[in-house]
């Protein structure tokens with residue numbers, strides 16, 4: 001069993017914290033001997049206690065002075081500090097319960113500029129919503145910015161060293177071995193989408209016919225989980241078949257929550273591990289502070305389930321490949337690995353051509369499960385939320401689907417390519433509710449953020465080792481970048497003059513999938529999966545409405561959102577968006593839908 005992380009953290013930090021006071025105490029003893037004076041106890045104690053803060057203050061002041069000098073030498077300035085006390089420690093105590101993700105950055109941007117220093121634990125932490133700077137981090141200065149040790153260390157227990165978390169040569173290795181898998185559109189992927197969406201929609205119909213609302217977010221996370229695991233390692237974990245939860249207002253039925261059993265344990269435990277890691281990464285290197293009183297490492301039990309579930313699957317995949325190797329020539333296989341990803345082959349079957357190492361295989365698979373599953377579920381959830389809110393947009397999207405695919409036909413690649421309106425609806429959702437709203441990089445060497453076209457201002461100096469957090473969610477909602485109606489959900493902006501005015505001149509204002517060498521590998525797959533599901537959903541149902549009574553009371557938008565809405569983000573919101581690595585709706589998205597009558601074709 002592993003030691004509680006809080007204890008390990010203390011054991012690691014205590015010597016550092018105590019060294020200075022102890023040193024000062026020894027000095028007073030030495031001074032007493034040497035000069036034969038009695039240092040009063042209170043003075044000795046005061047010296048010991050204050051030595052830490054004094055030395056820390058001097059070091060921080062010196063570092064800041066040095067940075068300002070380096071900045072000035074290059075004609076730049078340091079990013080303005082967010083107001084706050086003692087090195088940003090108040091973040092630990094700030095009540096975040098009623099906050100809307102990213103909203104705090106809007107006011108900050110208006111006061112101080114689009115790039116600020118939000119110090120935490122005396123460490124500089126740059127936060128930016130500026131497309132120019134994001135572009136530098138992701139593309140033009142890719143070599144200067146890595147995911148960084150803090151991100152790596154906080155996700156390493158779940159992801160190990162996979163393509164998502166690694167940097168440098170390790171990342172290149174992983175990217176090169178996973179990329180071929182996404183290079184080609186495969187019919188077999190559509191077979192999976194069809195199987196699991198049929199399954200999901202059947203469950204939804206049953207529940208609605210019983211007269212209850214459905215948590216669309218929960219349902220669609222099961223859909224993307226079953227699809228992802230089938231696609232990645234050929235194992236449907238049957239999370240849909242566990243059954244959907246009942247709403248809290250269903251009376252007696254509400255107690256019937258699906259019992260976790262073996263297959264879904266993978267999904268539940270994966271989710272749990274992810275949740276813990278997300279909290280940790282918010283606190284950076286000092287995350288054990290928040291788990292100081294935990295008796296064990298919270299991460300270990302769910303992680304164990306996830307690993308035990310995968311273990312036989314990995315073992316079989318490696319064994320199968322060894323068997324095939326007897327038949328084929330090793331050399332041939334390696335040469336062909338990049339080019340031939342076969343129809344119906346799983347990611348795992350592809351990856352065993354590169355390595356037998358089960359840890360690498362496991363990390364890679366978990367990596368991509370993480371990258372692809374919640375993100376796509378998030379996109380589908382917020383799309384349905386907005387479609388329920390805008391019946392005329394719903395009608396137009398549905399009309400396109402019935403016109404192009406018909407009321408029962410199965411969508412093909414060509415269909416999806418032709419449905420421009422559906423794509424615009426997805427883009428508009430990705431703009432206002434990007435599944436990955438925040439992200440970060442760390443500068444490996446000193447660099448400069450150039451002044452932005454939009455807001456001007458002096459160049460900003462970024463010292464080596466600085467953690468830089470960026471939010472595409474906030475830039476996607478900036479009125480100076482997207483126009484005065486930036487907060488409106490309006491798919492038409494993807495066709496009309498607004499497209500030419502805003503996005504075409506500056507593509508970096510829209511980055512739901514990131515950009516540059518680390519752009520999302522699964523972008524096409526995600527568009528296909530989400531579009532396929534929506535086609536099937538809108539073929540099956542002719543209306544969608546929110547059932548706000550089914551929304552649990554704890555999850556409703558706080559009343560303060562109505563009165564205090566400077567950003568304009570909150571007052572009209574019917575649900576509460578929240579974010580751990582990905583954006584989701586607190587308490588779920590409870591909807592009712594009417595089944596389509598046959599002959600709805602246009």
Ligand code: HEM
Pocket residue numbers: 163164165175178368371372373375376379434435436439440512513514517518519520521522523525526
């Ligand atoms: C709407 C759905 C999706 C969104 C919004 C999304 C977004 C992103 C973003 C923002 C990144 C960059 C992370 C970073 O570098 O910090 C990323 C990376 C990645 N995504 Fe996606 N993703 C989606 C779906 C998928 C799917 C379905 C898959 C695979 C089946 C996938 C596989 C990956 C992989 C492998 C990476 C790592 C690439 C690298 O670091 O080289 N994504 N995604």
Ligand SMILES: *[C@@H]1O[C@H](CO)[C@@H](O)[C@H](O)[C@H]1NC(C)=O
Pocket residue numbers: 159160161162163164165166167174360363364365366367368369370371
């Ligand atoms: C996949 O695994 C690699 C290598 O272990 C890791 O660096 C990467 O972060 C993982 N990718 C995702 C998307 O989680």
Ligand SMILES: *[C@@H]1O[C@H](CO)[C@@H](O)[C@H](O)[C@H]1NC(C)=O
Pocket residue numbers: 420421423424427494495510
């Ligand atoms: C949606 O966004 C993608 C990525 O930026 C773009 O290539 C595509 O043209 C957009 N499609 C529509 C219909 O807006």
